Amino acid sequence: MQGLDLALLIFLVFVVVVGIASYIVFAYKNK
DSSP, X not given: OHHHHHHHHHHHXXXXXXHHHHHHHHXXXXX
């Protein structure tokens, strides 16, 4: 069960990083 939690944590971190990166790119292109 701990392996599943680790995979879920990695997935959530990946989603957050992609979200922040896409937001930065979006804000940068609008300037």
